[in-house]
Amino acid sequence: MGFPIAAAVGAFVALWSFQGLLCALVVSVCVGILYVAVFHTRWCYVAIKTVPRDLYALYTYMRIMWVTRQMSKKNLTIPDIFHDVVNRQPDKPCFLYQDEVWSFKEVEDFSLRVTAALKAHGVKKGDIVGLLLNNCPQMPAIWMGIARLGAVTPLINTNQRGNALVHSINVAKCDYLIFNDEYMTAIQDVQSELSPSLKLYKFTHRPLNPSNPKSQNSGDAVADFTNILETTPPADWTLANADGFEGKLLYIYTSGTTGLPKAAVISNARFVFMATGIHFWRLNTSDVIYCPLPLYHTAGGVISVGQALVLGCTVILKAKFSASQYFPDCVKYKATAAHYIGEMCRYVLATPPSPADTQHSVRVIYGNGLRPQIWVDFLKRFKIKYVTEFYGATEGNANIANTDGTPGAIGFVSRIFPSVYPIAIIKVNQETGEPVRDSRGLCQIANPDEPGVFIGKIQAHNPARQYLGYVDKTASEKKVVRDVFKHGDAAFISGDILVADELGYLYFRDRTGDTFRWRGENVSTTEVEAVVSRFADQRDAVVYGVLVPNSEGRAGMCGIVDVDGTLDLDKVYEDLAKNLPAYARPVFMRIMNSVDMTGTFKMKKTDLQKEGFDPSLVKNDKLYYLDLKQGRYQPLGPEEYKKILSGDIRI
Numbered sequence: 001m002g003f004p005i006a007a008a009v010g011a012f013v014a015l016w017s018f019q020g021l022l023c024a025l026v027v028s029v030c031v032g033i034l035y036v037a038v039f040h041t042r043w044c045y046v047a048i049k050t051v052p053r054d055l056y057a058l059y060t061y062m063r064i065m066w067v068t069r070q071m072s073k074k075n076l077t078i079p080d081i082f083h084d085v086v087n088r089q090p091d092k093p094c095f096l097y098q099d100e101v102w103s104f105k106e107v108e109d110f111s112l113r114v115t116a117a118l119k120a121h122g123v124k125k126g127d128i129v130g131l132l133l134n135n136c137p138q139m140p141a142i143w144m145g146i147a148r149l150g151a152v153t154p155l156i157n158t159n160q161r162g163n164a165l166v167h168s169i170n171v172a173k174c175d176y177l178i179f180n181d182e183y184m185t186a187i188q189d190v191q192s193e194l195s196p197s198l199k200l201y202k203f204t205h206r207p208l209n210p211s212n213p214k215s216q217n218s219g220d221a222v223a224d225f226t227n228i229l230e231t232t233p234p235a236d237w238t239l240a241n242a243d244g245f246e247g248k249l250l251y252i253y254t255s256g257t258t259g260l261p262k263a264a265v266i267s268n269a270r271f272v273f274m275a276t277g278i279h280f281w282r283l284n285t286s287d288v289i290y291c292p293l294p295l296y297h298t299a300g301g302v303i304s305v306g307q308a309l310v311l312g313c314t315v316i317l318k319a320k321f322s323a324s325q326y327f328p329d330c331v332k333y334k335a336t337a338a339h340y341i342g343e344m345c346r347y348v349l350a351t352p353p354s355p356a357d358t359q360h361s362v363r364v365i366y367g368n369g370l371r372p373q374i375w376v377d378f379l380k381r382f383k384i385k386y387v388t389e390f391y392g393a394t395e396g397n398a399n400i401a402n403t404d405g406t407p408g409a410i411g412f413v414s415r416i417f418p419s420v421y422p423i424a425i426i427k428v429n430q431e432t433g434e435p436v437r438d439s440r441g442l443c444q445i446a447n448p449d450e451p452g453v454f455i456g457k458i459q460a461h462n463p464a465r466q467y468l469g470y471v472d473k474t475a476s477e478k479k480v481v482r483d484v485f486k487h488g489d490a491a492f493i494s495g496d497i498l499v500a501d502e503l504g505y506l507y508f509r510d511r512t513g514d515t516f517r518w519r520g521e522n523v524s525t526t527e528v529e530a531v532v533s534r535f536a537d538q539r540d541a542v543v544y545g546v547l548v549p550n551s552e553g554r555a556g557m558c559g560i561v562d563v564d565g566t567l568d569l570d571k572v573y574e575d576l577a578k579n580l581p582a583y584a585r586p587v588f589m590r591i592m593n594s595v596d597m598t599g600t601f602k603m604k605k606t607d608l609q610k611e612g613f614d615p616s617l618v619k620n621d622k623l624y625y626l627d628l629k630q631g632r633y634q635p636l637g638p639e640e641y642k643k644i645l646s647g648d649i650r651i
């Protein structure tokens with residue numbers, strides 16, 4: 001009989017002590033919570049506000065990484081990944097362009113023709129086949145055809161001429177170049193500076209007619225690529241003869257507002273990561289996506305084209321962006337999603353109201369650079385439900401997205417789990433862009449509301465974290481910072497100055513070098529540009545600092561585009577005075593009829609900066625200076641110029 005009693009006593013003790021344990025646990029958790037709540041109230045507030053956002057982002061990030069991992073395991077390249085999509089939905093429209101509808105099957109067939117034609121012309125694994133092509137469905141099909149042979153494709157900016165064009169072709173070491181027939185003169189103009197062994201092919205956008213090909217003059221120095229495609233039967237489908245998922249696929253040039261373009265390496269892995277990285281924030285396979293961006297940049301050519309090639313969406317291509325056609329096009333093609341870059345939003349917002357503003361069925365827009373100053377107005381006027389604003393450098397590994405539509409934010413860093421996603425904002429010297437280091441020689445994380453440079457930690461073999469850099473190795477190394485948080489680690493340094501708020505939302509300030517000092521204050525050119533454009537009816541504005549003799553720092557100068565001559569400078573100044581601190585108001589104004597822009601609508605500052613406010617250098621534009629006494633802009637001619645130099649006019 002002893003055993004049951006002993007067992008009962010044992011069970012009782014066990015239960016009792018279990019309860020005691022539980023009790024102690026509950027009490028200590030309560031005390032813990034109380035302690036945190038009392039002594040870390042701010043932390044609790046931040047946690048409550050941000051944990052749902054962080055968890056949703058973590059969940060989506062895991063989906064992105066899972067899909068990328070699956071493709072990585074199969075070790076496929078883009079033409080092979082595309083083949084799976086084609087098999088799933090051969091007849092679904094892949095690209096819409098003008099009145100053309102290209103099904104997934106048709107895009108693949110075209111790319112197989114390209115593979116056969118180029119193979120016959122000697123293209124082999126490791127060759128470089130440059131493209132200088134306008135937006136059209138054939139463009140991605142051509143580079144897929146090239147990728148199937150294991151060759152790499154530099155996508156050259158079609159605005160480039162002269163020196164910049166030569167540089168783009170030569171820095172990538174192109175063996176072949178395929179260009180639209182309309183660029184024939186541009187190529188001929190620089191032909192003497194290109195390698196004599198470079199083989200040239202001109203491409204004409206027209207329907208192929210294999211049964212009755214247009215004949216080619218055999219005497220032409222430049223081969224007719226369209227004609228070659230007509231006379232070459234498509235290759236049989238095979239897996240690409242390439243270096244697998246991590247092999248090189250494209251070179252994409254980062255345009256920059258200064259200096260010559262640099263060719264950044266895009267691997268298949270990065271292509272997939274960038275496309276899926278956007279897709280899983282609110283897009284899905286049934287979306288029809290409007291893309292008016294050039295296909296030689298990452299935004300249009302990888303992120304939007306990738307929605308079709310990797311994820312099976314229908315993508316609408318546009319030859320050239322037009323503000324007044326943006327939403328009418330979305331109505332016409334029944335778009336459900338649309339891609340933007342910030343400047344486009346500004347132009348679209350400046351168009352007169354039209355029924356298309358709300359007739360379209362665009363549910364989500366995604367892109368980068370939607371300025372905080374117009375964010376809310378844009379969504380309201382065009383009745384857009386979701387925005388995915390993201391940030392990611394073509395060449396870099398630091399990618400973030402604004403996943404909950406917080407106006408103006410370009411993404412966030414988790415405040416509660418900062419190490420989950422390896423990005424950070426570190427303290428920098430704002431003039432040189434050099435990280436500020438502590439006594440151990442390591443970098444320091446910027447505090448909330450303190451501007452710093454955005455970095456992404458480098459980790460090999462992880463498409464989200466590896467850094468492939470540029471074709472030019474020394475240029476690549478310049479973008480790497482070492483000994484960041486511990487000795488021996490490395491990170492990609494973006495050069496963009498961001499500010500994080502208390503909840504971890506990130507806001508763009510400017511690029512390093514885009515600030516200048518005036519009256520002892522740092523002026524952010526991006527910020528002043530945004531304010532000026534807003535009060536000048538969304539006209540293009542570019543702000544830069546100019547040297548004035550006997551003055552410290554640089555005085556702000558603003559170039560503003562006024563095509564129709566209706567700009568009211570007095571009114572603009574009134575608004576600037578209300579919205580900008582005195583030191584940030586442009587001291588000089590330059591009213592321009594037109595403007596020289598890079599392919600991404602960014603104006604070229606260097607040239608404007610060189611001419612400064614000297615009327616003898618600025619021939620065609622009107623100059624003004626800010627008359628502080630009268631509080632208005634006054635015309636600036638040779639007389640005034642002399643007085644400013646001598647100090648008789650104080651600025």
Ligand SMILES: *[C@@H]1O[C@H](CO)[C@@H](O)[C@H](O)[C@H]1NC(C)=O
Nearest residue numbers: 072075076242243244245246
């Ligand atoms: C992927 O395939 C390429 C070429 O077929 C090969 O060189 C590479 O080692 C493969 N990578 C992996 C991780 O299997």
Ligand SMILES: *[C@@H]1O[C@H](CO)[C@@H](O)[C@H](O)[C@H]1NC(C)=O
Nearest residue numbers: 282283284286287288336363
């Ligand atoms: C998928 O996209 C379609 C078309 O835009 C949209 O109607 C649908 O609501 C989306 N589905 C989800 C789950 O978001």
Ligand SMILES: *[C@@H]1O[C@H](CO)[C@@H](O)[C@H](O)[C@H]1NC(C)=O
Nearest residue numbers: 428429430431432520521522
């Ligand atoms: C301006 O930038 C410099 C260099 O980064 C910094 O040392 C200084 O504190 C800044 N000044 C102001 C007023 O923010």
